[in-house]
Amino acid sequence: MPAIRIPVMDLKPQVAPLREQILAAWAKALEQTAFCLGPEVEAFEQEFAQYCGAAHAIGVNSGTSALHVALAALGVGPGDEVLTTPYTFVATSWAVSYCGATPVFADIVPATFNLDPAAAEKALTRKTKAIIAVHLYGQPAQMDALCDLAKRKGLPLIEDAAQAHGAMFQGRRVGTFGTIGCFSFYPSKNLGACGEGGLCTTQDAALAAKLKLLRNHASSAPYRFDELGYNYRMENLQAAALRIKLPHLEGWNERRRAIAARYDELLKDTDVRTPAVGPERSHVYHLYVVRHRQRNALARHLEEAGIGTARHYPVPVHRQPAYAHLDIPEGAFPCAEQAARECLSLPMYPELSDAQVDEVAAAVKAWKP
Ligand SMILES: Cc1ncc(COP(=O)(O)O)c(C=O)c1O
Structure with a gap:
């Protein structure tokens, strides 16, 4: 690797x-x-x-x-x-x-x-x-x-x-x-x-x-x-x-938004789903999280291309062993569970250069699921 x-x-x-x-x-x-x-x-x-x-x-x-x-x-x-x-x-x-x-x-709104x-x-x-x-x-x-x-x-x-x-x-x-x-x-x-x-x-x-x-x-x-x-x-x-x-926080958040906008634009014609922002919200992109049904394969492909990814979060809280005593079955919160299966965080921090963002997006686009 x-x-x-x-x-x-x-x-x-x-x-x-x-x-x-x-x-x-x-x-x-x-x-x-x-x-x-x-x-x-x-x-x-x-x-x-x-x-x-x-x-x-x-x-x-x-x-x-x-x-x-x-x-x-x-x-x-x-x-x-x-x-x-x-x-x-x-x-x-x-x-x-x-x-x-x-x-x-209670379940989540899938889009946000x-x-x-x-x-x-x-x-x-x-x-x-x-x-x-x-x-x-x-x-x-x-x-x-x-x-x-x-x-x-x-x-x-x-x-x-x-x-x-x-x-x-x-x-x-x-x-x-x-x-x-x-x-x-x-x-x-x-x-x-x-x-x-x-x-x-x-x-x-x-x-x-x-x-x-x-x-x-x-x-x-x-x-x-x-x-x-x-x-x-x-x-x-x-x-x-x-x-x-x-x-520096305002400047850093501004740069995070610019990086997100660049990813959004570069990835818009792919079958990777980019994050949606609900109305009247100013997002600060602590994480830039895309979705795909074959998320694990995409992560492997990016890793092979030298690009780090993370899964936030692969197991929803109600399915964690620590909460087994709550006895909440799989399927109880289908939107959260689907998000947990599909989400992949791409590189996101204010000091990422435009060239690095372009490289990540190009690697995503080169992936053939
Ligand atoms: C959504 C959320 N809640 C709570 C925490 C807990 O914060 P801390 O790690 O500072 O205890 C974190 C971060 O780790 C978080 O992401």
Whole structure:
């Protein structure tokens, strides 16, 4: 097998030009000797809240922690159900399970891979305590219908925006629609830390205070703990790096959109299905995901041509062994299951050159299924 010349994602060209700035910020943070939370975290929270248009931002140590602490702050616990999509990274569902609650799934809209609001409505029960919408691959979910559903049913709506920093629906940034927005700064995300990181956004001051309390052991005063808390503090060093990267996010997302448009154009007359963008959405292409019935053969062909690919996600959450106890049969969510069989992520990161995009597209076109 030839070496991969165009990887599916590459962080080196993003980090290299920022290296000196990040090292200088870390030197400053070392002098501050604030490591767990700290002044860089507070500054980053303000800057990220402003970027999103959210009233409050609460930094935590991962996207998974953001989702968990969000559900905990809303009082989700054993016996409750949380409705979400089965076609997501498993952490969306982990957060529900960490609370002792049960994830209940509804199928996706095949064109956008996001939670189908009509299916979600049908799956609600008297036990449903919250809804989690995921802005998968960087495309906002159908937020008007989902907000309307949550409002009609009196349920909190959480946005899993781990893949969608800066994406917009009707001109408004994700993370500002739901009761709480949850972001991941895992290094490969559109905005990535140099390690782990996450954040919750909210417009509600009382919820913001609760999230701040819970992420820091629920310590209301020195060595006083009125409820179960968590060590989910964001690290000062990570916030320092994120502050350097944040001003580049818009440019990086713009470049991702340009790469996606180039792929769309080059692949439009092939039988590989390119991603569709729903109306009134600004997609930030965390991933560029195409579909084909013979996805595995296409992946092998591209690998032989030195092009990296990935499968996001080959097994939907309800079919994972970890959720076997839910006893959800194959065929329960046919749209999610078909997507899991057909999806293939092509190389996508802002530093990809046009020539590299052309090379990937040419290799796709040269494939004879
Ligand atoms: C949709 C989604 N939700 C949640 C997470 C969890 O984020 P983290 O890896 O920062 O815990 C991720 C990413 O890994 C994700 O893609």
